[in-house]
Amino acid sequence: MTSPDPRTRPVAAVLYRGGEVSARRDLLAVEDPLEIRVATADDPEPRRLSMTMRTPGDDADLAAGFLYTEGIVRNREQIAGITCSEDHVRVDLAAGVRLPEAVPKRSFVMTSACGVCGRASLDNLRAQPPGPLTPGLPQLAATVVPGLPGALLRAQATFAATGGIHAAGLFDLRGELRLLREDVGRHNAVDKLVGALLLAGQLPASDAVLMVSARASFELVQKALMAQIPIFAAVGAPSSLAVELAVEADMTLLGFVREGRFTVYSGGIRITR
Template sequence: MPTYLPPADAVTAFSILRIGTDAPETATDLVATEEPLEIQLGYTRGSVEVRKTVAITMRTPGHDRDLAAGFLFTEGIVRDPANIAEIVRPADKPQTVIVRLRPDVAVDVRPLERNNYTTSSCGVCGKASLDAVRTATRHPLPEAAPLLDPAIIHRLPETLRAAQSGFDQTGGLHAAALFTFDGRLVAVREDIGRHNAVDKLIGSQLLAAPAGAIPLSERIVFVSSRASFELVQKIVMAGCPVLAAVGAPSSLAIELARETGATLLGFVRENRFNVYAGTMRLRALTPAFAAT
């Protein structure tokens, strides 16, 4: 089973004072590292090579190539792994990743209508408008697919939890996992930001050899967080029909899921879950719920 193994710099040790019912004591606490990452896009315009900073995001170090590729893909800048010539980290700028596109790739940077800084807790805080996010999504997902067994959904939290070594160390990392419809765990990524974890997961599939694994049809993305608008947008961009979350969805997440034909599941824990959109993909539901 795939297990996320965070790099050494993804975890930082601090000396702390621990207070309980007994006498205070000093201890060492491991916490999730939060550091900035500058994502730059390199492309050719005419005969001129252009390099543009598209985001500075607060993230947990590790799988930065996946994060950069996933971010540019879910923003609609990179459409195919073949668009990418290379992803490099300058020797003098360890907190920068440059995604260089092939010279023949046409680039439209208008979808990146955001401030250049995003926090670890927000993926679309800098968006100029929600309309800019909506127009980036692809066509509604097809309804025809194998049906999901609710028993498979019930097993997702336990399976993911067993693979979260970073969370075991810190208790402070969100996880995003990719599952098949029969419950097989394909990949896991962790980050202090839930949207970064999803971008890392999608980026890992975009960059998968030999030619990427996008679209993520007949796959489930399961997150150990709430389901926000930008997470639905990201899975739809990746062609994934199902987003399941341990926590609650937002109103905009539900609206976008229904608008695009995605299946959205919330409160997936303790052998229960709520279906907020896309009931047509779930087995053993009565026809009365088919339109939700």
């Protein structure tokens, strides 16, 4: 078994099933380190900003999305260029754009399991969103929601090959998938999606639904809020802090979106029957 796709890698394995044992080759989702480096016009020597474990592919989107959801850049014009290598991405900021003073004090060492593992305290977790969400808008029909997980799963090519990767999908209000990104890290998948929107000039995404193949954690809800996505849906459960943030921001938060049902934890006014 060979894999021309850099997102997957074949490995030798032994399958035990029904008392029978057989050798096989499995495809696994790749998890490799990526360093994000940032340079400014005033200081062209790139500074290491983050080290993350990610699935290769869409690395420019990942870097752009990370900088945006962390509040380091506010629009695509603040990014002069992105250069990708096998193990790092260099982001050059536009003239006049500087790294915030707080950046050197924050540790952005991440694993594929946690987007904020390196932060020093809860006070440092919150990034300032570009603006408030529009109260009560947009409106999403309740009948659309149960179809989102299936549409997301059908579009997950790497998950179909490996069974071991997360996805973030952006849907319109009719339940049509607009954009998909996959990664072993759920926060990376969302950053890749937000970064793609940023580089395409499609932020804010105030008329869309974000669906993730994971639980609704604080960091994922915050990334959606930074992109001004008003409706967040997750296959799994929300955390208490995710619900608190969603309520505070007037975001619609849906959990346990699976098997034809879902639970509304915040912003139910946007869901119509």
